Amino acid sequence: MTPHLGQLFELRVVKTDNSEEVGRFTLPQILVPNFKVFIPGFDLNNNYNIDFYADHNGNGSYNAPPVDHAWRLTFNSSTGDWTENFSHNTNFTDIQWPGATSVAGNQLQLVNFSLDQNYPNPFNPTTKISWQSPVSSWQTLKVYDILGNEVATLVDEEKPAGSYEVVFDASSLSSGNYFYKLSAGGLNFTRKMTLIK
Numbered sequence: 288m289t290p291h292l293g294q295l296f297e298l299r300v301v302k303t304d305n306s307e308e309v310g311r312f313t314l315p316q317i318l319v320p321n322f323k324v325f326i327p328g329f330d331l332n333n334n335y336n337i338d339f340y341a342d343h344n345g346n347g348s349y350n351a352p353p354v355d356h357a358w359r360l361t362f363n364s365s366t367g368d369w370t371e372n373f374s375h376n377t378n379f380t381d382i383q384w385p386g387a388t389s390v391a392g393n394q395l396q397l398v399n400f401s402l403d404q405n406y407p408n409p410f411n412p413t414t415k416i417s418w419q420s421p422v423s424s425w426q427t428l429k430v431y432d433i434l435g436n437e438v439a440t441l442v443d444e445e446k447p448a449g450s451y452e453v454v455f456d457a458s459s460l461s462s463g464n465y466f467y468k469l470s471a472g473g474l475n476f477t478r479k480m481t482l483i484k
Contacts, residue, residue: 289320291341298339300326310477327435328475329364338382352379402469402476409481417452418469426471433464457482
């Protein structure tokens, strides 16, 4: 991703049969040319699209190629875990990335679920995780270690539309990378965080 260093990067995984979003990852800035993204939650024997883009024009949101550079990879989860290696190319695809918010008058209205990057990150031992929900739904927020093992459940309840924040205390965990996953309204969002002790 060398041509896109410093740019916003977003990726989401979607089931091809019903367009259900399994997970989403946002990187505010690409800092290194080679990096890994981990999205848990695949079902066996399903077909998925991996849609991702780099914000080439720097406006903070998706625009169809060639304004932004976007790609789609496909795979079947017949064996469970899946690894996809990608090298930058110019085979761009309009992935129809869904928007996050809209403005009506002077009021900001939530139109999609979103999961923010935890703050601070890296952290020791506590960090704040916030998210937005445009509708009432059952919501779960869980934390996983690098191997995909669940290490904490922070939220598991019905919540009305709104913005939320929880504090995650990782005092009992070892230093390392962790992933937090929000499941809400049939969608899944995942982000990475780093605990340094």
